[in-house]
Amino acid sequence: DADVTQTPRNRITKTGKRIMLECSQTKGHDRMYWYRQDPGLGLRLIYYSFDVKDINKGEISDGYSVSRQAQAKFSLSLESAIPNQTALYFCATSDSKEHQGETQYFGPGTRLLVL
Amino acid sequence: AQSVTQPDIHITVSEGASLELRCNYSYGATPYLFWYVQSPGQGLQLLLKYFSGDTLVQGIKGFEAEFKRSQSSFNLRKPSVHWSDAAEYFCAVGKYSSASKIIFGSGTRLSIRP
Numbered sequence: 001d002a003d004v005t006q007t008p009r010n011r012i013t014k015t016g017k018r019i020m021l022e023c024s025q026t027k028g029h030d031r032m033y034w035y036r037q038d039p040g041l042g043l044r045l046i047y048y049s050f051d052v053k054d055i056n057k058g059e060i061s062d063g064y065s066v067s068r069q070a071q072a073k074f075s076l077s078l079e080s081a082i083p084n085q086t087a088l089y090f091c092a093t094s095d096s097k098e099h100q101g102e103t104q105y106f107g108p109g110t111r112l113l114v115l
Numbered sequence: 116a117q118s119v120t121q122p123d124i125h126i127t128v129s130e131g132a133s134l135e136l137r138c139n140y141s142y143g144a145t146p147y148l149f150w151y152v153q154s155p156g157q158g159l160q161l162l163l164k165y166f167s168g169d170t171l172v173q174g175i176k177g178f179e180a181e182f183k184r185s186q187s188s189f190n191l192r193k194p195s196v197h198w199s200d201a202a203e204y205f206c207a208v209g210k211y212s213s214a215s216k217i218i219f220g221s222g223t224r225l226s227i228r229p
Contacts, residue, residue: 044219
C-alpha cells in the first residue's frame with residue numbers, strides 16, 4: 001500500500017465549482033504540504049501544516065484553502081475553481097524528527113482540469 | 116533568497132551512455148540538496164539527498180550527485196542509462212531546519228534513444 005495517497009487521481013470540474021482534494025498518509029509524519037505543478041515551473045508550495053493546529057500559507061495560497069482533519073489527513077479546497085487552477089497537485093509529508101535531514105515524500109498527484 | 120536553476124529543459128541520451136544533469140543553486144548558507152525523479156503519471160520519488168558530510172552522494176537506481184560549494188552546483192550523474200530512466204528530474208534546495216522552505220527547479224526531461 002502506498003504511504004501517501006491522494007483522491008481523486010483525476011478530476012474535471014467547471015469554473016465556479018467548489019472542489020476538494022484529499023490526502024492521507026500512513027507514514028506517521030507530523031508535517032504535510034500541498035504543491036501544484038505547472039509545465040516549466042516546477043513545484044510551487046500552496047499550503048503547509050506542521051501539525052494539526054499549525055497551518056501556514058505557501059507562496060501561492062490565493063484561491064485555495066486547507067483543512068488538517070487529523071495528523072494523517074490534509075485536504076485542499078478550491079472554493080470557486082477557475083481555469084488557471086488547472087494543474088497537477090501533489091501532497092507531501094515529512095517527519096520533523098527524521099535523522100540525517102528532513103525529507104519530503106510525495107503522493108502520486110491529482111490531475112485537475114477546470115473548464 | 117533561495118533559488119534553483121536547471122539549465123537544461125530537455126536532454127536526450129543513448130541507452131548505455133553516461134548522463135549528467137546540471138543543477139545550480141543560490142543560497143547563503145550550507146544548503147540541503149535533493150534530486151527527485153518523476154516518471155510519467157507518477158509522483159516524485161526521492162533519488163538522493165545531501166545534508167552534510169561526504170560531498171559525493173549515492174542514491175537509488177545507480178544515481179549519484181556531487182555537491183560542489185565553490186560552483187554552487189549539485190549535478191546528478193549516472194554512468195550508464197537505461198530506457199527506464201526516461202523521466203523528469205527535479206533538483207531542489209532546502210533551508211536548514213525548515214522543510215517547508217524547499218525550492219524546486221523547473222525540471223529536466225530526460226529522453227532515452229534506443
